[in-house]
Amino acid sequence: MATTAGVPSKELDWLLQELTGIEPLVLRLESFKGRETIKIRYPLPVLSQLWQQRLRQRCPIQYLAGMAHWRHFSLKVSTAVLIPRPETECLIDLAIEALQNSPKPLSGSRQWADLGTGSGAIALGLAEADPSATIHAVDCSASALAIAQHNAQKLDLAERIQFYQGSWWEPLETLKGQLTGMVANPPYIPSGLLPQLQPEVYAHEPHLALDGGSDGLDCIRELIATSGDYLCPGGVWLIEMMAGQATAVAELLRQQGSYCQIQIIADLAGIERFAIAYRR
Structure with a gap:
C-alpha cells in the first residue's frame, strides 16, 4: 500500500x-x-x-514522529520549522575548516551567528564542534525558537547558545564587528518553483523558510549586504544555496567589496551547494 x-x-x-x-x-x-x-x-x-x-x-514522516535525525542528533521538529537536510550537515565541518584557514588571525573568544536557526540544527552543530565558542541563534519565528531552545536543552547545549527573535542580524546590533563567523541556510528557492516541489515540502514545510523571492536570492543578497558590518576581519561568511546559484552568489560577493577568498564548495552529490567568503 x-x-x-x-x-x-x-x-x-x-x-x-x-x-x-x-x-x-x-x-x-x-x-x-x-x-x-x-x-x-x-x-x-x-x-x-x-x-x-x-x-x-503526504505529510513528512519526520513531522508525524515529531523528530528528525541530523548528524548524530535527534531533533524535535514540527511544521513551524524546516526539516533539517543531510546536505546541510556539511556546513558544520566547512565552518570549522574555514575558521582554521582564515587569512587573518582570529584572536579572543569565538562567536558564531546562525541566522534563520529553525530547529536549531546548525547552532547545535557549531556548539558541539567548537566547544569554546558562543553561538548566537536568530529566527523571526517565536514557534521555531521554542523548538530550537527545546533541542538545545535536551542536548545540554543551552548554556552555549543565545537565542534571539528577529530578522537576520537585527537582534545582534551590539555585536557589530565582533562575530567570528556567520552560517546560514537561508530561503533560496525561487517563488515560482515552490508549487513544483514535492508535496511533502510544498504542502507542509514553512514557506517562510523556503521562498527566496523571484530569483531565489533575496535573502542571500541581504546577508551579503549586511554581514560585513558584523563580522570581524577574517570572519567567515558561509551559506547553503540552490543548485545553479553559485555563479550569481560569487559575483554578488565580489561586487559588495567586503569579502575576499570567495569559494564555491560542492556537496557529496557534486552539486555546488555552499559559498564561503572572508571579511576583508
Whole structure:
C-alpha cells in the first residue's frame, strides 16, 4: 500500500521505530512478536491514522514522529520549522575548516551567528564542534525558537547558545564587528518553483523558510549586504544555496567589496551547494 502511494514502505518501519523504541533488527526479524507487551507512544488506531496522513496527505514522516535525525542528533521538529537536510550537515565541518584557514588571525573568544536557526540544527552543530565558542541563534519565528531552545536543552547545549527573535542580524546590533563567523541556510528557492516541489515540502514545510523571492536570492543578497558590518576581519561568511546559484552568489560577493577568498564548495552529490567568503 505504501509503495503504490509513492511512499517508501521502509518509512513505516522508521515511524514504528521512533514511536515504539523497537530496534530496527528486531522489527525486521519480527522477534518482537514474542513479547507480552510493547510500550508505544500512541494507541494503535492513532498510529494507523498517522500513517494514513503520510499516505494521503503526504505529510513528512519526520513531522508525524515529531523528530528528525541530523548528524548524530535527534531533533524535535514540527511544521513551524524546516526539516533539517543531510546536505546541510556539511556546513558544520566547512565552518570549522574555514575558521582554521582564515587569512587573518582570529584572536579572543569565538562567536558564531546562525541566522534563520529553525530547529536549531546548525547552532547545535557549531556548539558541539567548537566547544569554546558562543553561538548566537536568530529566527523571526517565536514557534521555531521554542523548538530550537527545546533541542538545545535536551542536548545540554543551552548554556552555549543565545537565542534571539528577529530578522537576520537585527537582534545582534551590539555585536557589530565582533562575530567570528556567520552560517546560514537561508530561503533560496525561487517563488515560482515552490508549487513544483514535492508535496511533502510544498504542502507542509514553512514557506517562510523556503521562498527566496523571484530569483531565489533575496535573502542571500541581504546577508551579503549586511554581514560585513558584523563580522570581524577574517570572519567567515558561509551559506547553503540552490543548485545553479553559485555563479550569481560569487559575483554578488565580489561586487559588495567586503569579502575576499570567495569559494564555491560542492556537496557529496557534486552539486555546488555552499559559498564561503572572508571579511576583508
